[in-house]
Each structure stands twice: as structure tokens, then as C-alpha cells.
Amino acid sequence: MVAIGTIAPDFELNSTPDQKLRLSELRDKKIILAFYPADWSPVCDDQLTLYNEMEKYFAKHNAQLVAISVDSKWSHLAFSGDRKFHFPLLSDFEPKGDVARLYEVYDVKTGECKRALYVIDEKGVIRWHYLSPVGLNPGADGILNALEEIDNFKIIM
Amino acid sequence: MNQLIPPVNTNDHIYGSAALELVEYGDYECPYCGRAYPIIKHIQQKLGDDLKFVFRNFPLSHIHPHAFAAAVATEAAGLQNKFWEMHDIVFENQKTLEPGDIFYFAKSIGLDLEKFKNDITNNELQSKVEGDIESGFRSGVNKTPTFFINGVRYEGDWEENTFLQYLKDQLMETSISGE
Numbered sequence: 001m002v003a004i005g006t007i008a009p010d011f012e013l014n015s016t017p018d019q020k021l022r023l024s025e026l027r028d029k030k031i032i033l034a035f036y037p038a039d040w041s042p043v044c045d046d047q048l049t050l051y052n053e054m055e056k057y058f059a060k061h062n063a064q065l066v067a068i069s070v071d072s073k074w075s076h077l078a079f080s081g082d083r084k085f086h087f088p089l090l091s092d093f094e095p096k097g098d099v100a101r102l103y104e105v106y107d108v109k110t111g112e113c114k115r116a117l118y119v120i121d122e123k124g125v126i127r128w129h130y131l132s133p134v135g136l137n138p139g140a141d142g143i144l145n146a147l148e149e150i151d152n153f154k155i156i157m
Numbered sequence: 158m159n160q161l162i163p164p165v166n167t168n169d170h171i172y173g174s175a176a177l178e179l180v181e182y183g184d185y186e187c188p189y190c191g192r193a194y195p196i197i198k199h200i201q202q203k204l205g206d207d208l209k210f211v212f213r214n215f216p217l218s219h220i221h222p223h224a225f226a227a228a229v230a231t232e233a234a235g236l237q238n239k240f241w242e243m244h245d246i247v248f249e250n251q252k253t254l255e256p257g258d259i260f261y262f263a264k265s266i267g268l269d270l271e272k273f274k275n276d277i278t279n280n281e282l283q284s285k286v287e288g289d290i291e292s293g294f295r296s297g298v299n300k301t302p303t304f305f306i307n308g309v310r311y312e313g314d315w316e317e318n319t320f321l322q323y324l325k326d327q328l329m330e331t332s333i334s335g336e
Contacts, residue, residue, distance in 0.1 A: 046300040052219050054294060084219050139299035141159065 001104050001116065001129045008120045011099045013090040014073045021088055024124065030063035030150060031120040032143055035105045035113040037134060039071040039079040047137045048085060054140055055086050061147035066090060069113050070097050105131065119146040159297030159310035165211050170240045173209040177328050180211040180305040182293045185228060185247045186221035186254060187301045194248040196317045203321060207328055212244060214289040215301050223254035228286045230259045233276035234268055242266040
């Protein structure tokens with residue numbers, strides 16, 4: 001994975017069929033980047049459903065969740081609508097997996113993103129990352145600890 | 158290894174006083190929790206006084222729109238010392254959790270309905286449910302139900318035979334190390 005302490009590589013991907021989202025537009029917020037293998041698959045479903053409940057807790061830390069897979073923008077639209085997700089699903093579709101490769105979390109064997117998390121601070125610096133076994137839902141405790149650590153560090157400074 | 162944060166304490170609903178401690182994070186509208194409910198009941202019957210069971214709320218409100226209110230209703234029943242009665246009747250009827258149903262359950266288990274009606278609008282009970290949810294996030298709850306045995310997340314299968322055997326094995330270990 002991309003090293004902690006480095007600037008998160010910038011990218012732009014479709015967040016809806018007619019809108020694009022550029023990572024650097026989200027500066028001034030902490031970003032949780034959640035790469036996941038596939039829309040509709042069982043573990044991803046549990047994981048994203050869990051994160052959907054956390055909006056309030058993420059907002060408390062001035063953090064925004066952004067999820068990324070190689071699925072098309074139309075699959076994302078249907079998946080997101082069905083599950084009522086309150087965060088963007090970005091489509092790393094063409095060139096396929098380009099952003100996942102940039103973040104060193106592309107699985108060439110399956111042609112999907114690995115299940116991986118990055119937490120990026122308000123200045124765009126990667127502060128935490130985690131690569132989960134693909135069949136396991138990593139939960140949210142690691143993310144919460146990372147967000148808290150960033151906030152606590154600021155108080156010390 | 159995920160640890161239960163915070164450990165079981167006086168804010169929890171605790172059934173039994175044994176050393177072997179099973180904690181469930183559950184959602185009253187979740188079909189998997191509904192399936193786990195009779196399994197836990199059987200396990201409680203089989204282990205009797207050897208098991209302490211604790212239930213913490215983990216309603217997934219976006220996919221289960223009645224789950225949060227059902228959780229608050231059980232907490233309100235708890236104020237009348239009938240938490241477990243409400244917990245049971247809600248799980249036994251988890252497909253009908255409209256407000257009218259909840260009041261019907263409250264009446265069936267003999268709650269003071271005026272008090273119940275006031276208590277379910279009580280912010281403290283809402284905060285208690287939210288506190289359970291936050292503790293779940295911190296403890297690494299990643300789906301419902303998620304179980305913790307003696308403070309450690311249980312990763313195994315919760316079908317009755319496997320789960321009961323695992324708990325029995327834990328019981329053996331606890332009694333050996335306790336001597």
C-alpha cells in the first residue's frame with residue numbers, strides 16, 4: 001500500500017453517471033477511502049451497510065467516506081439506491097482499476113480492488129491504512145481509532 | 158483480535174451471573190438476529206446457571222427502519238423491569254414492528270402504558286441505544302448479530318450445535334483455570 005506520511009495521490013472518478021469527484025476537492029476534510037471488491041457481494045454489502053450507519057460518527061471527526069470499486073457507474077447507481085447509501089461510490093471502471101493500482105490495492109488475479117482502507121487527513125496526507133483479508137469485513141474500529149489519533153495529535157501540537 | 162469495549166457493566170441488560178459471558182450485538186429487525194434468537198434461548202436453557210447473557214443494541218437504521226424504535230421500546234420496558242420480556246416478544250414478532258404493534262406488545266407483557274408512552278420519547282433512552290451502537294463500532298462489530306464470548310469477538314458459526322459446543326469448551330477452560 002502507499003506509505004503512511006505521503007500525500008494521497010489525486011484522482012478523479014465518476015460518483016454518479018453525470019458527476020465526477022476529484023479527491024483534492026475534498027481537502028479540509030478527512031477522507032476515508034474504502035476500496036472494495038464488488039457491488040452486491042455479501043461481505044461488501046455488510047461492510048458498506050455498517051459504514052452507512054456511521055455518517056454521524058464520521059462527521060464528528062470532520063470525515064467523509066468515499067468507497068471505490070471497479071463496477072460501472074450504473075451498477076453503483078442501482079446498488080447505492082437499493083441500499084440507501086449516504087456516501088459516494090466511485091467507479092474505477094475505465095481504465096479499469098487505475099486508481100486502485102495507484103493506491104497499490106488492485107488484485108490482478110480477480111480483476112477487482114482488494115478490500116483496503118486509507119484514512120487521509122485534511123492536508124491530504126495518508127495517516128493510516130489497512131489491508132483486510134478479502135473475505136473478512138474489517139469493521140470500523142480501525143477507522144475510528146485513526147480519526148481520533150489525528151484529532152488528538154492536533155491537540156498536542 | 159477484537160475486544161469488547163467497554164466491558165460488561167451496570168448499564169447493560171444482564172441475564173444470569175455466571176463467569177462465562179456471552180454478549181450479543183443485535184438488531185430487532187434483522188432476520189439473522191431473528192434466527193439466532195431461538196438458538197440463544199436453547200443455549201441458555203442448556204447451560205442454565207453456567208451462562209451470563211448480555212444484549213446490546215445495534216440497530217442498522219438505514220436498512221431496518223423499525224429497528225431503532227424497537228430498541229428504545231425494549232429500553233423503556235427495562236425501566237419497568239421487563240427488558241427481557243420485551244426483547245423476547247419483539248424478536249418473536251419481528252416482522253410486525255409498527256408503533257401499534259409495539260404498544261400491543263407493551264400491553265401484552267403488562268407494562269404501565271402511560272409510563273411506557275412517556276419513556277419511549279425520553280432522550281436518555283435514545284442516547285443509551287446510540288451509546289450501544291458506538292460501543293459496537295469500537296468493539297469491531299461488523300454485522301448483526303455479532304457475539305463476544307468473555308470479551309473477545311466470536312468468529313465462528315452460531316448454528317446451535319457448533320455454538321453450544323464452543324461455549325461448553327470455554328466453560329471447561331474457565332472452570333479449570335479458576336481452580
